Amino acid sequence: xxxxxxxxxxxxxxxxxxxxxxxxxxxxxxxxxxxxxxxxxxxxxxxxxxxxxxxxxxxxxxxxxxxxxxxxxxxxxxxxxxxxxxxxxxxxxxxxxxxxxxxxxxxxxxxxxxxxxxxxxxxxxxxxxxxxxxxxxxxxxxxxxxxxxxxxxxxxxxxxxxxxxxxxxxxxxxxxxxxxxxxxxxxxxxxxxxxxxxxxxxxxxxxxxxxxxxxxxxxxxxxxxxxxxxxxxxxxxxxxxxxxxxxxxxxxxxxxxxxxxxxxxxxxxx
Amino acid sequence: xxxxxxxxxxxxxxxxxxxxxxxxxxxxxxxxxxxxxxxxxxxxxxxxxxxxxxxxxxxxxxxxxxxxxxxxxxxxxxxxxxxxxxxxxxxxxxxxxxxxxxxxxxxxxxxxxxxxxxxxxxxxxxxxxxxxxxxxxxxxxxxxxxxxxxxxxxxxxxxxxxxxxxxxxxxxxxxxxxxxxxxxxxxxxxxxxxxxxxxxxxxxxxxxxxxxxxxxxxxxxxxxxxxxxxxxxxxxxxxxxxxxxxxxxxxxxxxxxxxxxxxxxxxxxxxxxxxxxxxxxxxxxxxxxxxxxxxxxxxxxxxxxxxxxxxxxxxxxxxxxxxxxxxxxxxxxxxxxxxxxxxxxxxxxxxxxxxxxxxxxxxxxxxxxxxxxxxxxxxxxxxxxxxxxxxxxxxxxxxxxxxxxxxxxxxxxxxxxxxxxxxxxxxxxxxxxxxxxxxxxxxxxxxxx
Numbered sequence: 008x009x010x011x012x013x014x015x016x017x018x019x020x021x022x023x024x025x026x027x028x029x030x031x032x033x034x035x036x037x038x039x040x041x042x043x044x045x046x047x048x049x050x051x052x053x054x055x056x057x058x059x060x061x062x063x064x065x066x067x068x069x070x071x072x073x074x075x076x077x078x079x080x081x082x083x084x085x086x087x088x089x090x091x092x093x094x095x096x097x098x099x100x101x102x103x104x105x106x107x108x109x110x111x112x113x114x115x116x117x118x119x120x121x122x123x124x125x126x127x128x129x130x131x132x133x134x135x136x137x138x139x140x141x142x143x144x145x146x147x148x149x150x151x152x153x154x155x156x157x158x159x160x161x162x163x164x165x166x167x168x169x170x171x172x173x174x175x176x177x178x179x180x181x182x183x184x185x186x187x188x189x190x191x192x193x194x195x196x197x198x199x200x201x202x203x204x205x206x207x208x209x210x211x212x213x214x215x216x217x218x219x220x221x222x223x224x225x226x227x228x229x230x231x232x233x234x235x236x237x238x239x240x241x242x243x244x245x246x247x248x249x250x251x252x253x254x255x256x257x258x259x260x261x262x263x264x265x266x267x268x269x270x271x272x273x274x275x276x277x
Numbered sequence: 278x279x280x281x282x283x284x285x286x287x288x289x290x291x292x293x294x295x296x297x298x299x300x301x302x303x304x305x306x307x308x309x310x311x312x313x314x315x316x317x318x319x320x321x322x323x324x325x326x327x328x329x330x331x332x333x334x335x336x337x338x339x340x341x342x343x344x345x346x347x348x349x350x351x352x353x354x355x356x357x358x359x360x361x362x363x364x365x366x367x368x369x370x371x372x373x374x375x376x377x378x379x380x381x382x383x384x385x386x387x388x389x390x391x392x393x394x395x396x397x398x399x400x401x402x403x404x405x406x407x408x409x410x411x412x413x414x415x416x417x418x419x420x421x422x423x424x425x426x427x428x429x430x431x432x433x434x435x436x437x438x439x440x441x442x443x444x445x446x447x448x449x450x451x452x453x454x455x456x457x458x459x460x461x462x463x464x465x466x467x468x469x470x471x472x473x474x475x476x477x478x479x480x481x482x483x484x485x486x487x488x489x490x491x492x493x494x495x496x497x498x499x500x501x502x503x504x505x506x507x508x509x510x511x512x513x514x515x516x517x518x519x520x521x522x523x524x525x526x527x528x529x530x531x532x533x534x535x536x537x538x539x540x541x542x543x544x545x546x547x548x549x550x551x552x553x554x555x556x557x558x559x560x561x562x563x564x565x566x567x568x569x570x571x572x573x574x575x576x577x578x579x580x581x582x583x584x585x586x587x588x589x590x591x592x593x594x595x596x597x598x599x600x601x602x603x604x605x606x607x608x609x610x611x612x613x614x615x616x617x618x619x620x621x622x623x624x625x626x627x628x629x630x631x632x633x634x635x636x637x638x639x640x641x642x643x644x645x646x647x648x649x650x651x652x653x654x655x656x657x658x659x660x661x662x663x664x665x666x667x668x669x670x671x672x673x674x675x676x677x678x679x680x681x682x683x684x685x686x687x688x689x690x691x692x693x694x695x696x697x698x699x700x701x702x703x704x705x706x707x708x709x710x711x712x713x714x715x716x717x718x719x720x721x722x723x724x725x726x
């Protein structure tokens with residue numbers, strides 16, 4: 008049993024789960040969604056094993072480079088998805104959601120991501136690494152679920168407008184999106200902002216230095232703050248709410264991924 | 278309230294400000310911050326002047342960005358206060374009186390009629406609600422008793438606590454900016470420097486760089502001692518992620534470097550006519566040493582990164598040993614056998630020395646400079662304020678999302694020798710769970726005959 012075979016097994020299981028979910032989408036055979044759920048769950052177990060093996064081998068948290076953190080984000084997303092789908096009974100989210108997960112895992116396994124275990128640079132040698140990154144990525148995983156349910160909302164609402172009847176009513180998808188944000192937002196606040204500030208203060212002597220990653224975390228936070236205020240105080244629901252949730256997840260994705268590649272490139276000018 | 282005040286105190290303004298702050302913050306990540314005017318000129322051409330005047334190049338420290346944040350803070354404060362007083366009134370001085378018809382119009386409600394006096398039923402209602410951890414208020418008119426039962430009412434104030442936390446963080450940021458400072462202490466081993474704006478000193482006892490077997494850096498460790506009134510007060514090993522705190526100052530491992538003012542230079546003297554001749558010497562700049570046959574070798578100067586500057590003078594381009602060079606002299610009596618610059622990286626380069634006449638050559642083989650450690654000394658009185666704000670934000674978020682207030686109202690009335698019992702419930706979140714609790718309450722109350 009080694010890490011890469013477990014990781015590959017997880018990928019294969021996620022792909023199979025997606026296939027069953029899509030088959031369910033088109034055939035409406037209920038137990039195919041159940042099989043999809045089971046495959047995703049077994050995939051998660053294999054994925055957990057891969058992460059554990061890597062942790063024991065490297066002796067540090069499994070999110071210190073892009074390969075590791077992509078893998079962890081995919082893992083957290085599957086976890087968040089399984090929790091939410093179990094709670095809210097929305098098997099139709101499975102097909103779309105597994106696509107995101109497969110994209111993350113495929114990206115992690117692409118040759119562009121170095122996979123060898125490298126020793127930790129001094130700045131990362133801290134238990135704050137565990138706390139800060141895991142909680143943040145878990146929060147982002149719930150934003151990912153909200154992203155999918157918001158997309159589903161937009162489709163369902165369009166269908167209802169034409170007089171059709173979607174499998175899950177749009178109002179329910181709207182409220183599920185909100186519930187996902189209600190879990191993701193406190194986690195992201197705690198992990199991304201609070202624990203990040205505490206760690207920065209310990210390692211660099213300043214809790215905030217307006218570095219692009221920090222600014223984008225704040226931007227993500229503000230977008231979801233906008234989501235909550237327009238919704239709770241101004242009574243926005245449905246379409247506009249869904250659009251803000253979509254933007255919020257994209258901002259979170261950019262904070263996590265884009266800042267490293269795009270802005271670092273911009274900033275390494277000259 | 279006139280229209281202007283209304284707008285200033287509105288949530289709409291908060292939303293507009295939120296969007297403006299988001300866009301401004303994003304802009305600041307697209308424009309590289311705090312670079313030189315030349316770099317901006319090269320990058321943005323004619324726009325660069327305007328951008329610098331608008332402080333887009335140090336956006337997060339610009340007056341307009343800070344004004345934006347402060348304006349947002351003021352708006353949050355006003356919005357929170359305006360919504361706070363009715364909530365406080367509702368929480369502290371609620372209306373207990375209600376009527377059965379009103380309760381029955383609620384989504385969560387129930388009504389039944391049973392034998393027994395209002396007096397008897399009062400006790401049962403109290404007991405059932407208390408066992409579910411509700412806090413009770415009751416009021417009795419002549420043939421009617423009204424109950425107002427609540428729990429988790431703190432949940433009403435979740436958003437206010439979050440806003441308070443945000444304001445405290447804003448205040449903490451201002452305090453950090455106004456009263457905080459940071460300073461860098463480059464310390465050689467054994468050296469003591471006064472800590473900035475304090476009455477004690479910091480001595481570096483030892484500095485070491487630990488490497489992994491593969492060669493990358495594992496840790497930089499500075500053993501620091503606090504010296505107060507000439508006495509050592511405490512000693513601690515400081516590394517990245519492990520600062521030293523003393524009297525409100527924190528000392529962080531920031532960087533390190535080599536002290537090129539006094540390196541140890543290793544020179545090899547060779548003889549063209551005699552391949553077996555080799556004299557190795559280690560010297561510091563300014564020192565000289567004797568060699569056999571009355572020769573004398575000295576090092577006059579050393580630079581770690583040799584370059585000929587604009588005024589045709591030798592200087593060091595950086596503090597890195599990119600091109601180490603030493604000016605050496607090999608003499609016998611008053612005769613110079615070899616003199617000039619020798620380079621560690623270019624041992625065969627002869628353009629900078631005169632050594633043609635005799636058959637001696639001098640090579641710069643190695644340079645060892647003592648390492649120094651750079652400690653960042655920082656005081657940030659805003660940090661503790663920030664942590665308080667963070668705790669409030671997390672507590673507030675918890676209250677707002679996961680501490681939903683619940684309210685049950687019950688009206689008992691005498692009706693044809695029996696008691697008419699009507700109950701209604703209100704909550705803002707997790708309706709299903711509340712509905713279940715409410716129905717369970719009604720069912721157990723019904724059994725109380």
